Amino acid sequence: MPILVIISCSDNNQHSVIDTGIVYCSEGSPESFNPHVGTSLVNFDASARMLFNRLVSIDPNNGKIKPSLAHRWKKSNDGLSYTFYLRKHVRFHTTSWFTPSRFFSSVDVLFSFDRQRYTNHEFHKVKGKTYNYYNSTGLDQNLDDIEIIDEHQIVFKLKEPDSSFLFNMTMEFASILSEEYAQNIIENQYPKEIFNNKPIGTGPFIFKRYQTDAFIRYTSHPEYMDGKEETDNIVFAITPDPSLRYARLISGECDVMAQPLSSHYQLLKNHPELNVQQQAGLNLGYWAFNTQKEPFNNPKVRKALSHAINRQTILETVFSGLGELSNAPLPVTMTPHHHKYLKDISYDPELAKQLLTDAGFPNGLEIDIWAIPIQRPYNPDGQLMAELMQEDLRQIGVKATIVSYSWGTFLSKVSRGEHQTALLGWVADNQDAGHFLASLLSCNARTSLTNRSFWCNPDFDDLIFQAQRSSNINVQRELFYKAQEIFREELPFLPIGSGQTIQVSHQSVKNLKVRTTGGISFSGVKKEVAQ
Numbered sequence: 313m314p315i316l317v318i319i320s321c322s323d324n325n326q327h328s329v330i331d332t333g334i335v336y337c338s339e340g341s342p343e344s345f346n347p348h349v350g351t352s353l354v355n356f357d358a359s360a361r362m363l364f365n366r367l368v369s370i371d372p373n374n375g376k377i378k379p380s381l382a383h384r385w386k387k388s389n390d391g392l393s394y395t396f397y398l399r400k401h402v403r404f405h406t407t408s409w410f411t412p413s414r415f416f417s418s419v420d421v422l423f424s425f426d427r428q429r430y431t432n433h434e435f436h437k438v439k440g441k442t443y444n445y446y447n448s449t450g451l452d453q454n455l456d457d458i459e460i461i462d463e464h465q466i467v468f469k470l471k472e473p474d475s476s477f478l479f480n481m482t483m484e485f486a487s488i489l490s491e492e493y494a495q496n497i498i499e500n501q502y503p504k505e506i507f508n509n510k511p512i513g514t515g516p517f518i519f520k521r522y523q524t525d526a527f528i529r530y531t532s533h534p535e536y537m538d539g540k541e542e543t544d545n546i547v548f549a550i551t552p553d554p555s556l557r558y559a560r561l562i563s564g565e566c567d568v569m570a571q572p573l574s575s576h577y578q579l580l581k582n583h584p585e586l587n588v589q590q591q592a593g594l595n596l597g598y599w600a601f602n603t604q605k606e607p608f609n610n611p612k613v614r615k616a617l618s619h620a621i622n623r624q625t626i627l628e629t630v631f632s633g634l635g636e637l638s639n640a641p642l643p644v645t646m647t648p649h650h651h652k653y654l655k656d657i658s659y660d661p662e663l664a665k666q667l668l669t670d671a672g673f674p675n676g677l678e679i680d681i682w683a684i685p686i687q688r689p690y691n692p693d694g695q696l697m698a699e700l701m702q703e704d705l706r707q708i709g710v711k712a713t714i715v716s717y718s719w720g721t722f723l724s725k726v727s728r729g730e731h732q733t734a735l736l737g738w739v740a741d742n743q744d745a746g747h748f749l750a751s752l753l754s755c756n757a758r759t760s761l762t763n764r765s766f767w768c769n770p771d772f773d774d775l776i777f778q779a780q781r782s783s784n785i786n787v788q789r790e791l792f793y794k795a796q797e798i799f800r801e802e803l804p805f806l807p808i809g810s811g812q813t814i815q816v817s818h819q820s821v822k823n824l825k826v827r828t829t830g831g832i833s834f835s836g837v838k839k840e841v842a843q
Contacts, residue, residue, distance in 0.1 A: 333545030334821065334839050336832065337557040337566035339686045340719040341525050341550050344439075345511040347487040348428055351444050351762065352723065353688070353739060353831040358548060360484035361833045362530055363405075364513035365537075367396050367421065370482050370742055372825055377478050381416065381488055381514065381537075391473030391783070392456075396421070398464040403535040404490045405518045409510055412492055416514055418466040422458055423491035429455060435494050438504045444727075445485035447760035448751040449476065450780070475788070476780050479744040488514065516541050516835045525550055542838040552719070554687050561586070561816060567839060568817040568824065568832070571687040574632035580816050589826040590634065593813040594740035596643045596748075597690030599681075599701070599806040601733050604766045607671065608732065611802055616667035617679075617733075618806040620708045621701055622659045627809055630697045635811040640796045641753060642745055643810040645828070648789055649745035651796040657806065664708045676709025682726065682734035683716045689811040689830050690737030697735055697808075727761040736764055736805075739830040745792050746780040753799065767804035 340354040347360035367382040382396040402416035427435040428446040446452060457469040470477065480486065493512045497504060511519050514537065517530040528548040532541040549566055551557045554573045560566040562583070572580055581588050601608040601617070608614060627635050639657050642650040668676065681701060684694035691697060695716065702712045717725060726734050740748050750757060754773050757763035772795050779791035815826045824837045 333543050333547065334568065334834065334837065335547045335549055335566045336834070337551045337560050337569040338548045339554070339557070339570040340552055342528075343720060343723070344508040345519060345522075346438075346489075346508040347484045348424070348443055348446070348489070349438075349508070350484065352719075354686070354719065356484045357831045358528055359511060360487050361515075361831065361835075362517045362546070363511050363515040363519055364484075364487035364489070365515055366482055366484075366486045366488065367398075368478060368481050370829075372827065375743060375828075377482060381421075385478075387478075392470050394468045394470075394477065395461075396466050396468070398466065399537060400464060402514055402537045403533075404493070404514055405512050405533060407510075407512065407518060407520075409506075410490075410493055410496065410512055412490065412512075414492060416488065417463045418460040419463075420488050420491045421466050422460055423494065424486075424488045425455075425458055427489075427494075428485070434498065435504065435507060438507055442761065443485065444760045444762050445483060445751075448754070448757045448762045449480045449483070449485075449747055450474070450750065450756065451480065452760075453756070473781050473783070475783055476744050476746045479742045480747065483741045517546060538835075541835065543834065546834050552686060561818075564818070567821050568815070570832070571689060571692060571814055572816055573687065574630060574634070574692045577632055577634070577814065585819055587817050587819055587821070589815045589817075589824070590812045591826045591828055592636075592645050593689045593811060593830055594643050594645050594743070594828050595688070595690040595737060595810055595813070595830060596638060596641070597688075597735070597737040597808040597811060598641070598752075599733060599808060600731075600736050600765045601803075601805060602729055602731055602764075602766055603804055604729055605732055607673065607677065610671050612667050612671035613673070613677075614803045614806075616664045616671065616673075616708070617705065617710065618657050618664075618803055619660045619667065620664040620710065621704050621806060621808075623657070623806075623808055624659065626697055626700055629700060630691070630693050631809065631811050632692075634814070635809045637809045638807040639800065641799050641805070641807055642748055642792075642796065643740060645810060646740065646743060646745055646748065648785070649792045651793045654796060654800045657800075657803070661704075661707050668708065668710075676711065678711045678713070679705075680713045680715050680732045682722065682731045683714055684735050684737070685716050685722055686719050688737055689739065689813045690809075691735060692811060694735050726764050729764075729766055731764075734764060738762075741829055745788075746776055749792070749795060750776050750780075753804065765804035767802065769798060769802065772798045 342355045342358035345359045369380040371378045386395045404412040427433045428443045456471045459467045490512045520529040522528045530546040557569045558576045561569040601614045636644045639654040640651045681698045683698035698714045705712045751762045755768035775791045775795040779788045820840045
């Protein structure tokens with residue numbers, strides 16, 4: 313029988329953050345360690361990429377889908393079913409609180425999706441968490457059934473063909489969790505919350521300890537399906553202050569740091585002991601207008617505010633020139649579907665004033681700008697960006713108050729629509745334009761809480777739906793272009809631009825790759841220690 317033991321996360325033992333292995337200065341605390349309910353890169357870095365696997369994954373070298381927990385798959389001729397053939401002898405983690413008695417199987421795949429799609433599932437409602445990513449992909453509407461053929465063969469059946477399906481299955485929400493672990497929690501009448509806080513996966517590392525807002529400890533999985541990692545220990549040193557992250561990296565307290573401030577970029581670049589990696593990212597920073605609140609339900613007001621912003625100055629100042637402006641709701645790197653021929657959202661204060669007058673605000677208005685509190689590739693400095701916009705808006709008679717919260721509170725409040733406007737962004741998991749557009753702008757994404765503009769246009773949704781049901785790339789491009797033209801006419805948010813993903817590490821850290829999708833992965837990474 314498997315063993316389940318509850319242990320405290322808050323023991324009195326004192327541990328230094330500096331440890332053998334690799335220390336990563338991360339930018340924030342995870343929402344939980346359950347990848348099904350997360351929405352941020354901070355969460356996915358700490359959970360999905362360290363602790364779990366999906367049926368399929370993305371090859372970082374070519375962007376193509378490759379095997380993971382499934383060693384192969386087969387799509388039916390009508391595009392309505394996908395059969396996955398699962399790897400054998402894959403071990404779940406053994407920890408001080410759980411020892412598995414069996415290998416990974418089809419039962420775990422079924423459990424991992426059933427808990428997301430069925431509201432009456434015993435592990436669906438765990439501490440009020442919601443399944444935003446699962447819903448935003450449209451699987452909540454389009455997944456018809458999942459059928460277990462045998463222990464190592466499982467079939468996903470769709471109601472309509474979906475060209476995004478396999479891409480969706482590479483995403484973090486599709487991580488496979490242990491059904492046996494869940495059942496033991498039920499059988500032993502332990503609180504279900506430990507499912508989120510004491511994770512069990514099949515991934516390259518095993519969760520050891522989390523000191524809230526301080527650090528996370530991991531150790532290598534000795535029976536990992538692709539072989540044990542060379543690095544035995546990984547520590548996430550949670551460091552929201554970018555200046556402190558910078559100082560910790562320079563002093564050697566950290567081996568790797570998350571997205572640096574633009575003001576630190578050149579200093580890091582010139583440091584002989586550091587390796588600065590950068591790459592154009594699949595991301596988009598934007599200024600969201602809450603269209604459920606007046607006057608942001610008026611397109612003229614949204615256009616006026618958009619034309620008041622000098623995005624080129626933002627690019628030069630906040631991004632240090634390491635980015636590219638976008639007039640479309642897709643990253644400029646998302647070719648061929650990014651609509652580069654859309655009409656420019658020009659910086660034009662006089663036009664902005666006229667639009668405000670036309671909308672009934674000749675004397676201006678008062679608004680708030682919620683500034684993202686952490687550094688992301690799509691927004692290296694939310695406070696500075698908000699301050700630049702505040703001054704631009706003052707020039708057209710708009711008084712803007714800057715608001716900010718801790719990262720977790722910020723996400724929660726914005727998801728509930730408490731903001732008037734907010735500086736936000738999105739990082740693509742792959743080149744799937746349909747998922748990107750649907751996640752940020754579809755009517756369905758208002759309830760899945762990823763559409764922070766709360767805008768809904770049925771014509772836009774229909775174009776995205778048609779594009780996702782087509783396998784012809786030219787047809788897809790035409791449909792996505794038409795959808796982006798609707799967006800440009802309505803401007804539920806102001807696209808600002810796509811920033812570069814920047815990653816900094818000491819020269820002793822080897823095989824660390826910069827991800828176009830942002831975030832970080834330590835699989836295959838090692839640290840050379842001087843003898």
